Amino acid sequence: MLDVRLAIGGLFTIIGVLLIAHGVTVPVATEFPFNGQTISVNLNRDWGAVIFIFGALMLLLVRLENRAKKTGDEA
Helix, strand or coil, X not given: CCCHHHHHHHHHHHHHXXXXXXXXXXXXXXXXXXXXXXXEECHHHHHHHHHHHHHHHHHHHHHHHHHHHHHHHHC
């Protein structure tokens, strides 16, 4: 049976990579005022990294569960 974490992990990993690539190649920074200064943040790159980490975590959980099932079958 297909684990839903595999599909979610793959989807979020791909979207994260695309957002990171877009944020790096087209550096559009959003500027926020903070303490009288302006801070520029590249939201595409930053949120792409967050989404990529979430997707990688989902794929890691699937892999760890499959590994635990394989070692449990051998015992």
